Amino acid sequence: MERTQFYNTLVERLGRRTTRAVLGLCGFRNDALREYLRTLFDREAGTPGAFLADPVFEAGFGWQLAERTLGDLEGKLLHPDLVRALRKPWKKGLSEDYSFPARRRPYRHQLEAWQALIQGQPPRSVLVTSGTGSGKTECFLIPILNDL
Structure with a gap:
């Protein structure tokens, strides 16, 4: 099956099933x-009034890593207690998924946001735009935790 035909068929099926589900739920x-x-x-998807818009395919690119590690930032940009807490979560079972070893390098946009929010005088707002999964939450959460 040709690739475009596969996606066209998939979009048509999604549209039909979604329509039936919504109408069924509304009763x-x-x-x-x-x-x-x-x-x-x-x-047809993408036409005015259709339940589904045209599908959008977007290329995803990796994010650039900062040159410095979390360990490099300890005691300089980030409070040592924060870096230790990130390295060793207090609750058992969290360390595998939620630990941030000292050797880990944050993404460059994270480090730039941290520098602007922690070192910036006077304090200012920062706007971070980046793809899903790029660590935008850490851009604002790390400075908040660092301030505690």
């Missing part, structure tokens, strides 16, 4: 209303 008793909405939602 409309009026047959004319239900049929009107089904016809409206069943339009």
Whole structure:
């Protein structure tokens, strides 16, 4: 099966199933209303009134690592207690998924946000735009924890 045909078929199926699910959950008793909405939602993806927009494919690129490690930042940019807490979570069972070893290098956008938020005088706001999974939460959370 050609790639575009696979995606077209997938989008069509998603649209039909989603339409049926939504109409079923709404439980409309009026047959004319239900049929009107089904016809409206069943339009080809991306057309006005269709339940689904056109699919969007976006290339994902890796994020650049900072040159410094968390260990390098300990006692300089970040409080030693914070770096230790990140290295060794206090609750058992968390260390495998939630520990940040001293040798770990944050992403460059994280380090730049930390520097602006921790060292910046006077304090200022920072806007971070980056892809899903790039550590945007850590951009603001680490400075908050560092301040505690």
